[in-house]
Amino acid sequence: MARLEVDSLTKSYGSVQALSHTSFAVEAGEVFGFVGSNGSGKTTTMRIMLGVLEPDAGEVRWQGRPLDREVRRRIGYMPEERGLYPRMKAGDQLVYLARLYGLDTAAAQQAMERWTTRLGIGERVGDEVQKLSLGNQQRVQLAAALTHSPDILVLDEPFSGLDPVAVEVMSEVLREESARGAPVLFSSHQLDLVERLCDRVGIIKNGRMVASGTLDELRRTEHPxxxxxxxxxxxxxxxxxxxxxxxxxxxxxxxxxxxxxxxxxxxxxxxxxxxxxxxxxARPSLTDLYRDVVSSDDPKEGER
CATH class of the missing domain: 3.30.70 (Alpha-Beta Plaits)
Structure with a gap:
């Protein structure tokens, strides 16, 4: 079954419990919003998916099998911190990264041209990344995650720093990628966007998944x-x-x-x-639901 499964991930940094038995799944063709405050465990979860970190317990599976090196090569990952070479031209960098994913030079060039045009930065491919605006750097970072036609998309705060036009373009791309069958997982603090784009939402707090489901499921309550x-x-x-x-x-x-x-x-x-x-x-917004779920007297979260 083409689904991405996170099963009971647990991770500690010394005395700090970053993740505690965190579980959820993203189905093929689904957009899943991963929300939580800073330090809640979102980035740690994503880094475990990519193999950057090893969990203390639990595993991540794709199509029922643990992720290995080959599967991870089929993930399109967009980190929150930009992982681009600032002095390299944007187009050259995208071709280089696409080739690292196994594309030949001609295919990498074609993919670069396709995605820079689609994301509205086709005229900036000859510019050094450091000379681009933060929003255009974000578009280059997304293009880097897409050039190899990934089976899975994992995006950490992809809408950060984008203007409204770029947000709409990014939203359309995520919908298109899910429509072709890719599971799309992204984190964001912009809950209005999460509410508009996502099929399901997971709310993580203190390293635990405290709520997960469609918005209608999350709105259900014992006392309407x-x-x-x-x-x-x-x-x-x-x-x-x-x-x-x-x-x-x-x-x-x-x-x-x-x-x-x-x-x-x-x-x-x-x-x-x-x-x-x-x-x-009453139909509470995701912001209302989020506030209700995370507001408590729990100890302050550590950085995760």
Missing amino acids: QWILDGPAGTSWVTDIEGARVIANEGSRTTVEVRRPGAEQQVLQAALALGPVREFAP
Whole structure:
């Protein structure tokens, strides 16, 4: 089965527990958003995938088999820290890197031209990397991850430093790569982009995967919330068993429901007082979900 599996990865640096039994999977053709605060374990996980680090326990598998050197050559990796030679021309560098992945000179040149054109930097291939803007350096870094037509994409903060036009181009490329069947894993602090692009999301905290699934799955809760635009104030909710006001601003009230059927009583009570302009289940954003998951009194995370 063409899936990328991370199974119970554990990694320590001395007394710092960077990863603790971290597990998740990315299916073929899926875009998976890997989110967490700085030091949560995202980069450590990616470096283990690439073979840069060895885990203390657990393994990463592709198509049911542990990743070996040959499989890792089929990964397109984009590090958060740019791994480019600053004094080398962008085009020459991409050809050189493509050849390291096994392409012959003609194929490497063709791939370089294709991806620099696709990413909007075709006119800058003769410039030294250090003379490019940070955003264009980021585009070169993405091109480096794509020139060998990888089976798997692993991208660490690919949207960092990009302007809105470049963000849209990058987003389209990730969709195209997933559409051709590649599992795409990327980390980002830009949760609005993660929410827009990803099929599934994993939230990591203190080296542990604390939530994983589609946004709809992550939104499911034992106590759903409803938004009602109707009577002002909140006194009309007070006597309804199993209903609790979470927020109120003028005529808009958010009510948490702790008993099946209580939402209908909330609606009926509101209608008894006047017109109701809106009554719908609350759909928290990924930012809201993330905040709820990671907000706790856990000890401060170390760098990972």
